[in-house]
Amino acid sequence: MELSDxxxxACCASRRWVAAVAGQQDLGALREIxxxxxxxxxWADVEEALAAHPRIGDRVGGGAREAGWSRGEQSGMDGAAKELRDALVEGNRAYEERFGHVFLICASGRTALEMLADLRERLGNDAETERKTVxxxxxxxxxxxxxxLAEEAGESA
Structure with missing residues (x-):
């Protein structure tokens, strides 16, 4: 599997991460590394990666691979009630004020209500605990x- 930078x-916007994993041909080895x-x-490299992630509930436009993935990953937001969306906006704001970066959660397969509950719970974390969670x-x-990426290239996970 030949992957470009x-x-x-598109998987992780940290330049240090990209440099460290570049050149790996085997998916298993790539995932482990x-x-x-x-x-x-x-932490500065993690923050670089975080800067590329949209807020939970923001609909990312465009046809770029990462934008499409983000829309799919956040599909649990589809059809969420306005009150729930508003609560997520407020929760995102509180989180960013507390921790200084976007609230990051693996949204795949999660509902908007589940993500809001996790956001509210994580607001109670201290900085060290939250960095581990992030x-x-x-x-x-x-x-x-x-x-x-492997699936798009016809490789098996």
């Missing part, structure tokens, strides 16, 4: 996207 950046590298990234969520998202 653009392919990898990805998890290790994500665990070892400096790394776990980022790793889950990146792993899902790596598998999607």
């Amino acid at each position: 653009a392919d990898l950046t 990805s998890k290790r590298v994500l665990d070892e990234l400096a 790394r776990r969520e980022l790793a889950a998202i990146v792993d899902l996207r790596l598998v999607k």
Whole structure:
């Protein structure tokens, strides 16, 4: 499986992560190295990756691969009531004020109500606990996207 830097950046926008995993041909090895590298990234590199993620509930436009993935991952927001959407907007704002970055959650397969409940729960975390949680969520998202890349290339996960 031949992946470009653009392919990898669609999975994770941290330049350090892209450089560390570039050149991997085997999906299994790529996924394993990805998890290790994500665990070892400096927080500034994690923040670089976070900056590429939309807020939960924001509909990303455009035809780019990452935008399409984001829309699919957040499909649990489809049809959410206005009150629920408004609560997520307010929750996102409170989270960003508290932690200084976007609320990141692996949204695949989750409903808007589940994501709101997690957001509210995580607002109670201290900074260290939340950073660990963010790394776990980022790793889950990146792993899902790596598998999607492999599927697009006709590889099996």
